[in-house]
Amino acid sequence: MDIYLPIAEVSVNWPLLVLLGALVGFVSGLFGIGGGFLMAPVLVFMGIPPTVAVASQASHVVASSTSGVIRYSGQGAVDYRMGGIMAAGGAVGAFAGVELFRYLRLLGQADLVVAVSYLVFLGAIGTLMLNESLTEILRRRRGETAPHKERRRPLWLYGLPFRMRFPRSGLFISIIPPIGLGVFAGVLSAIMGVGGGFILVPAMLYVLRMKAGVVVGTSLFQIIITTAITTILQAGRNQTVDIVLSILLLSGGVVGAQLGARFSGRFRAEELRAALGLIVLVVGIHMGMELFVRPTDIFLLAPGISDR
Amino acid sequence: MILAPPPPPPAVEASAFTREGSEQSVATDTGLRVAAALTDAQVKVDSSFRGASIVLYGAVFNPSDQPADVVVVVRGPDAPVRLVRKTRTLGVWLNSRPVLFEGAPGFYMTASTRPLSDIADFGQLRRLGVGVDHLRIDAPDEQRTVTRYGVRDVVISRLGEDYLDWRRAVIRLKEAAALYNTDPAGVSFVDKGLFRAEVELPASAPTGRYYAEVWLFREGEPASVSNLTLTVEKVGFERDIYEFAHRHPWLYGVLCVLLAAATGYGASRVFRRVG
Numbered sequence: 001m002d003i004y005l006p007i008a009e010v011s012v013n014w015p016l017l018v019l020l021g022a023l024v025g026f027v028s029g030l031f032g033i034g035g036g037f038l039m040a041p042v043l044v045f046m047g048i049p050p051t052v053a054v055a056s057q058a059s060h061v062v063a064s065s066t067s068g069v070i071r072y073s074g075q076g077a078v079d080y081r082m083g084g085i086m087a088a089g090g091a092v093g094a095f096a097g098v099e100l101f102r103y104l105r106l107l108g109q110a111d112l113v114v115a116v117s118y119l120v121f122l123g124a125i126g127t128l129m130l131n132e133s134l135t136e137i138l139r140r141r142r143g144e145t146a147p148h149k150e151r152r153r154p155l156w157l158y159g160l161p162f163r164m165r166f167p168r169s170g171l172f173i174s175i176i177p178p179i180g181l182g183v184f185a186g187v188l189s190a191i192m193g194v195g196g197g198f199i200l201v202p203a204m205l206y207v208l209r210m211k212a213g214v215v216v217g218t219s220l221f222q223i224i225i226t227t228a229i230t231t232i233l234q235a236g237r238n239q240t241v242d243i244v245l246s247i248l249l250l251s252g253g254v255v256g257a258q259l260g261a262r263f264s265g266r267f268r269a270e271e272l273r274a275a276l277g278l279i280v281l282v283v284g285i286h287m288g289m290e291l292f293v294r295p296t297d298i299f300l301l302a303p304g305i306s307d308r
Numbered sequence: 309m310i311l312a313p314p315p316p317p318p319a320v321e322a323s324a325f326t327r328e329g330s331e332q333s334v335a336t337d338t339g340l341r342v343a344a345a346l347t348d349a350q351v352k353v354d355s356s357f358r359g360a361s362i363v364l365y366g367a368v369f370n371p372s373d374q375p376a377d378v379v380v381v382v383r384g385p386d387a388p389v390r391l392v393r394k395t396r397t398l399g400v401w402l403n404s405r406p407v408l409f410e411g412a413p414g415f416y417m418t419a420s421t422r423p424l425s426d427i428a429d430f431g432q433l434r435r436l437g438v439g440v441d442h443l444r445i446d447a448p449d450e451q452r453t454v455t456r457y458g459v460r461d462v463v464i465s466r467l468g469e470d471y472l473d474w475r476r477a478v479i480r481l482k483e484a485a486a487l488y489n490t491d492p493a494g495v496s497f498v499d500k501g502l503f504r505a506e507v508e509l510p511a512s513a514p515t516g517r518y519y520a521e522v523w524l525f526r527e528g529e530p531a532s533v534s535n536l537t538l539t540v541e542k543v544g545f546e547r548d549i550y551e552f553a554h555r556h557p558w559l560y561g562v563l564c565v566l567l568a569a570a571t572g573y574g575a576s577r578v579f580r581r582v583g
Contacts, residue, residue, distance in 0.1 A: 004357040004511060006546040007553055011358045011511035059568035066572030108392040108406040228565040235561025239553055243564050244355075250568055254575030291400050297484075298394045299477030300403070 007242035008052040014248055016046070021252030025064055028253075029260025031276045034061040034195030034223055037122060037283055039249070040114075048245070050111060054101075054193030055234035056245040058227045061195045063250040064257045065224045071261065072217030079168035079214045082178060083221035086200075089179035090226030093186020098233040101190050105238075108300075115290045117192050122284025125198050129277030133270040140270075169210040169218070177208060182222060189230045195223035198280060339371040341532040342378065342524040349536070351509060352543040359511045365504040366522055366534065376531065377420065377427040378495045379523040380505045381438055382538070384415025384487075385516030389445070389478055407474055412445040414514035415487050419494025419505040428528045436530060438523065440479055440490050486510040507538075515540045 003014040020042055028035030036057055043053035072078050104110040160174035181203055185196030200219040204210045210218070235241040264272065344366030351360045370376050389412045392403040420427060424439045434442045482488040487510065495505045507520070518538040524531045542550055553560045 002356070002358050004353060004355050004546060006542065006549040009512060059564050062565055062568035063572035063575075066569045067576040068572075070573060070576040106406075108390065108403050112403055224569070228569070231565050231568075232558065232561035235553065235564060236558040239557055241553070241561060241564050243549060243553070243560070243567070246564060246568065250571050254571055258575060258579040293401075294396075295394050295401060297477070297481065299474070299481060300392050300394060301389065301481050 003244065003248075005048070005052075005242050005245050007240065008048050008056075008245060010047055010049075012046060012048065017245070017248040018252035021060060021249035022256035023252075024060070024249075025253035025256025025258075026260040026263075027256075027279070028064050029068075029257035029262075030264045031260075031272055033197040033201075033276070034065060034220075034227070036061050036194035037118070037192065037198065037280070040193045041118075041283060041287055043245075049240075050114065051101075051105060051238065051240045052242050052245070054114075054191075055231065055238065055240040056242045057193050057249060058189065058231040058234065059241070059246040060249040060253050061227045062224055062231065064253050065195060065220045065227070067254055067257055068220045068261075069217060069224060072220065075217075076168075077214050078217035078221050079166055079210070080218075080221065081164075082166050082169050082171075082210070082214075083218045083225075085164075085175050086178045086182035086185070086218075086222040087225035089182025089184075090186040090189070090222055091182075091229050093183035093188075094190050094226055094230040094233060095186070096183075097187035097190025098230065098237055100187070102238055104191075111300075112291075114192060115287050117188070118284050119288025119291065120284075121188070121192075121199065122280045123288065125202065126277050126279075126281025126284055128202070129273050130281060131277075133274035133277060136270040137274060166210075168214055169208075171208065171210060173208065181208075182226070185222070186226050186230070189223075189226050190233070195220075195227055197223055198276075339369065340376065340524065340526065341369050342522055342534050343367050343369075344380075344520075344522040344534045344536060346507075346520065346536055346538060349538050351538065351540040353515060353540060354542075354544050354546050357511060357546070359513070360509045360540075362507040362509070362538070363504055364507055364520065364522070364536070365502070368501050368503065368524060370501065374526055377422060377525040378503050378505075379418060379420040379424065379427060379438060379525060380495055380507075381521045381523065382415065382417045382507050383413045383519050383521075384514050384540075385413070385518070386411040387414050387514065388412075391474060391477060391481075393474075393477075409445050409474075409478060412478055412482075413443065414516070415509065415518065416440060416443055416482070417489040417491070417507065419491045419507075421493075421495045421497070421503075423492040424490075427525050428530075432528060432530070436523070438521075440483075440488055443479070443488075445475055445478060485512060487513065509540065513540055515542055 001013055001015055002011045004011045020039065024035040024039045024042075027033075027038060039057045039060065040050070040053050043057065044050050048056075069078060101110060104113050160176045162175045163173060164175050165172050181200060185200050188194055188196045188199065197216075197219050200222070201215055204215045204219060205212060231241060344364055347363040347365070348360075351362065364380055366378070368376055368378065389409040390406045391409075392406050394401045395404055396402075418424065418439055424433060428438075433439050436442075437444050479488055486508070489508065491505075495503050497503045516539070518540060520536040520538060522534040522536070524533070541547070
């Protein structure tokens with residue numbers, strides 16, 4: 001049941017990869033995220049070179065996000081104008097990120113930067129989500145009502161130029177913060193192989209203060225564009241996209257994503273957020289441990305010369 | 309004990325024993341010679357490739373009573389090797405600047421009738437470059453820094469004090485990946501004068517041309533050598549994809565994305581109908 005991957009140049013058990021795709025797809029459908037942050041560590045653990053894993057799973061993110069956007073689009077829950085502007089930033093970020101990743105790989109520091117990024121971003125987001133959702137769950141148990149949320153947008157958002165109207169998001173703000181967010185997500189997409197939804201969604205909710213209903217659909221729309229650009233750049237610049245690996249992952253992924261989306265209706269939003277926060281935190285800590293645990297061999301092969 | 313200096317290039321190349329371009333065994337001593345062949349001189353890497361096991365078999369013509377030893381050496385294509393060393397700084401394990409060896413075989417194995425050190429002495433093995441400890445891993449005489457693609461690499465010097473640490477690390481890491489292998493009992497005689505050895509290629513073996521040398525040693529001296537070649541190449545679908553990805557990388561990337569988007573779209577249509 002093994003298959004030889006032409007770009008990764010390793011032989012892997014293919015039903016296992018389809019299953020992994022389905023599992024990550026399920027999680028992504030359940031929580032409305034890309035799920036890339038879960039997949040890369042598992043692929044690396046299976047012996048696939050990290051650079052190939054990061055680049056190839058991006059297309060899995062494209063597939064699951066496309067399927068998600070079509071669903072949200074039917075409910076009118078995608079702000080294409082906002083998504084397009086963020087994607088423009090995402091394109092710039094992806095370009096910079098792919099170049100940065102290439103440079104870091106040649107420096108032999110790519111794995112280190114990936115580990116630090118996972119620890120910092122996943123650790124922080126996971127902690128925040130867990131904290132927020134647990135507070136809400138406890139409050140509900142005690143029967144208290146939610147305190148009145150501050151709905152005032154940060155003042156600096158209004159001081160910026162190039163303001164634009166976003167009717168679907170209920171916003172009239174400068175286009176600079178969405179572009180900045182897009183750039184940031186693009187860089188993360190190239191370095192960590194993730195869509196960046198776990199950062200975009202809270203930022204769109206709490207910083208931009210978009211209407212909650214359009215946040216997930218819009219972030220998925222921008223993720224499709226950013227990860228599509230990342231995939232093309234990784235293929236063009238680094239030749240690290242393995243199409244066979246991608247097909248195996250996304251064939252399981254699309255089925256898993258649909259099943260996950262159906263299951264999501266059975267749980268409370270804050271319970272889902274608590275579970276997701278826990279997963280994010282565990283993955284972040286697990287990846288970050290690499291920095292602190294004595295390695296089994298202090299020498300490490302660094303890739304990057306033979307592949308141009 | 310004085311640490312041995314790193315191996316100089318072998319004074320006698322294997323080709324010195326053979327006629328130019330031929331794959332024939334040649335006697336260097338009257339009567340005593342070895343002949344060998346591979347069951348499969350062409351390894352095809354396709355989607356079911358999980359590594360390959362090739363049998364090398366051969367015959368020893370030994371008219372005298374003195375016993376002779378057979379040593380099989382298989383070398384894969386050379387490629388530069390870059391290494392980093394992890395060092396602990398403020399409790400965090402960080403990578404050093406990469407160190408570059410300009411050429412090391414992508415695959416290397418020896419199989420012999422007895423441990424190599426019993427077959428020939430240190431100097432002889434080093435001169436011939438036989439054995440993982442005597443393997444040529446190219447390093448210049450002077451340490452220097454090269455800049456490639458905007459990244460500064462340190463090229464490790466053959467005279468540098470920690471050269472041996474780095475060299476041992478290359479071998480250890482390649483051995484862990486099953487790319488380097490030493491089997492002191494890998495050559496077995498199935499009959500008087502008839503021997504066989506197995507070449508185990510892992511799935512990660514590099515593609516390209518491999519060179520196999522079959523040495524016959526008597527009393528610690530090389531008596532005869534037979535040279536064989538072996539090619540490992542991607543075939544069919546695997547090669548098409550690999551070449552497409554390298555010749556038209558941008559088009560390949562676009563196709564990957566279109567495929568992913570189409571799959572996502574298709575799945576949502578199918579599921580909408582079902583649900």
